[in-house]
Amino acid sequence: MAFGGLFSTDMAIDLGTANTLVYVKGKGVILNEPSVVAYHVKDGQKKVLEVGEDAKLMLGRTPGSIEAIRPMREGVIADFDVAEAMIKEFINKVHKRGFLSKPHVIVCVPHGATPVEKRAIRQSVQMAGAKKVGLIAEPIAAAIGAGMPITDPTGNMVVDIGGGTTEVAVLSLGDIVYARSVRVGGDRMDEAIVSYLRRQHNLLIGDSTAERIKTTIGTARMPDDGRGQSMEIRGRDLLNGVPKETEINQAQVAEALAEPVQQICEAVMTALEATPPDLAADIVDRGVMLTGGGALLGELDLALREQTGLAISVADESLNCVAMGTGKALEYEKQLRHVIDYDS
Ligand SMILES: Nc1ncnc2c1ncn2[C@@H]1O[C@H](COP(=O)(O)OP(=O)(O)OP(=O)(O)O)[C@@H](O)[C@H]1O
Ligand SMILES: [Mg+2]
Numbered sequence: 001m002a003f004g005g006l007f008s009t010d011m012a013i014d015l016g017t018a019n020t021l022v023y024v025k026g027k028g029v030i031l032n033e034p035s036v037v038a039y040h041v042k043d044g045q046k047k048v049l050e051v052g053e054d055a056k057l058m059l060g061r062t063p064g065s066i067e068a069i070r071p072m073r074e075g076v077i078a079d080f081d082v083a084e085a086m087i088k089e090f091i092n093k094v095h096k097r098g099f100l101s102k103p104h105v106i107v108c109v110p111h112g113a114t115p116v117e118k119r120a121i122r123q124s125v126q127m128a129g130a131k132k133v134g135l136i137a138e139p140i141a142a143a144i145g146a147g148m149p150i151t152d153p154t155g156n157m158v159v160d161i162g163g164g165t166t167e168v169a170v171l172s173l174g175d176i177v178y179a180r181s182v183r184v185g186g187d188r189m190d191e192a193i194v195s196y197l198r199r200q201h202n203l204l205i206g207d208s209t210a211e212r213i214k215t216t217i218g219t220a221r222m223p224d225d226g227r228g229q230s231m232e233i234r235g236r237d238l239l240n241g242v243p244k245e246t247e248i249n250q251a252q253v254a255e256a257l258a259e260p261v262q263q264i265c266e267a268v269m270t271a272l273e274a275t276p277p278d279l280a281a282d283i284v285d286r287g288v289m290l291t292g293g294g295a296l297l298g299e300l301d302l303a304l305r306e307q308t309g310l311a312i313s314v315a316d317e318s319l320n321c322v323a324m325g326t327g328k329a330l331e332y333e334k335q336l337r338h339v340i341d342y343d344s
Contacts, residue, residue: 009095010104012326013087014141015121017072018163018186018293020052020086021320022094023327029320031094037086038068051089060206074164074183075110075138076117077124088128095129102131106333106340108141108326111167111179118341134340136329138322139169139179142291144336145325146315150174155279156286159268160322161294163187166264168271170279174339178274184263186294189214196256197235203244205235213248219298220261221306223250250298261300265307272308287311291321 012023015035022031033052036059040049049066050058058068071082095103105125109118118135125133142160143150150156151174160167163186169179190210197203205213217229228250237244268288272280288310290301296319301312315321329336 010330011091011094012106012108012323012330013090013125014108014323014326015072015083015087016162016322017070017075017165019319020090021323022090023323023330024094025327025330028327029323031090032320032323033090035072035086036068036070037082037089038062038066039082041065041067048085048089051086060208072164075162075167075181076113077120080120080124083120084124084127087124091128091130102129104132104134104330105130106134106136106326106330108136108138108322110165110181111137111139111169111176112181132342134329134342136326136340137169137176137179139167139176140171140174140339141322141325141329142167142315143169143171143289143325144328145321145323146289146291146318148289154286155275155282157268157271157275157283157288159264159288159290159295161185161264161290161292161297161300163293166267166292166294168267170271170275170283172279172282174336177276177279178271180267180271180274182263182267184260184267185292186211186214188260189218189257189294189297192260193218193253193256196252197248198238200252201246202238203233203235203246204238205233209233209235213253214257214297217248217250217253217298218257219250219254220257220300220303221298222254227251228254257297261297261303262307264294264300265304268304268308268310272310284310287313289313289315291315291318293319 010025014021020035034056036055038050038055038058039046071079077083143158148156156171165181167181170177193210230247230249304312
């Protein structure tokens with residue numbers, strides 16, 4: 001290993017709506033935590049209490065003196081100060097300060113991020129201690145991370161289903177031919193479960209319970225037996241206000257998730273229609289790659305195949321794809337220079 005490489009903590013960051021991952025050059029993904037910051041608020045002063053996993057446990061459970069915040073919404077920074085505090089904490093966790101220079105960092109941003117949003121991300125990362133900050137479009141990072149041959153002269157479609165958004169992109173020759181982001185992702189699925197239970201069962205549950213239902217028995221397709229598996233859940237009975245325990249089954253979850261699933265299917269179809277014919281033909285041949293945490297929703301690949309007629313695969317380690325791809329851009333910076341933006 002080169003001398004510089006021994007001490008450098010150059011890193012790639014996937015600053016997601018739900019999770020932030022940090023890839024350290026030469027080491028791989030070494031941090032993976034929820035994008036949540038908990039503050040202690042006293043006399044109008046805010047002090048960071050916890051960041052990441054421990055802060056997520058506090059979401060929806062805080063007393064008046066503590067505030068748990070998710071600074072990212074729909075893939076971009078919604079709360080600048082909180083985002084900066086979070087990035088700083090995460091960088092500190094992986095970067096041994098005092099060693100040589102400040103790190104060089106590559107961060108991925110949604111394809112549809114505006115110049116203002118890009119600048120906000122770049123500034124936050126700089127304020128958090130980075131020297132040079134490069135940006136890479138998330139769909140490109142996702143495709144690289146999923147091992148797709150993005151530099152070939154063929155059409156490749158990648159669908160990254162994150163917490164805040166689903167980004168559908170068609171890539172060829174290392175660049176984006178078409179990309180569109182829809183504001184449907186894991187958060188929307190959680191909300192759909194919350195509202196289904198409220199409407200159909202007069203039961204009020206929190207977002208964390210909804211997420212647990214989704215990741216435990218969530219499915220995009222009606223189960224063959226019309227019921228599927230079930231699980232016990234707790235919430236508040238809206239009729240009398242008292243806690244209530246009940247059971248929810250996969251058919252109910254499928255019904256609750258029908259709309260967001262449909263919107264993801266439509267985004268894929270719209271992308272295919274907007275893709276030039278030769279590239280669209282490649283996609284029909286090669287199929288579509290799903291990445292992101294939402295890709296893990298039960299039978300989503302099957303539902304997408306039924307509704308679009310395309311072959312669908314779920315990337316290995318789909319939750320890590322974007323971070324791995326951003327990390328690869330850092331490792332092979334010379335070869336992938338054209339996809340990294342240093343000065344927008
Ligand atoms: N097994 C699973 N089934 C369904 N959804 C899942 C599963 N595991 C994780 N998720 C969901 O995936 C989402 C997080 O995915 P990911 O980490 O890719 O998002 P993100 O990168 O933070 O968000 P974005 O890319 O929109 O900024 C969460 O909504 C989470 O609930
Ligand atoms: Mg993401």
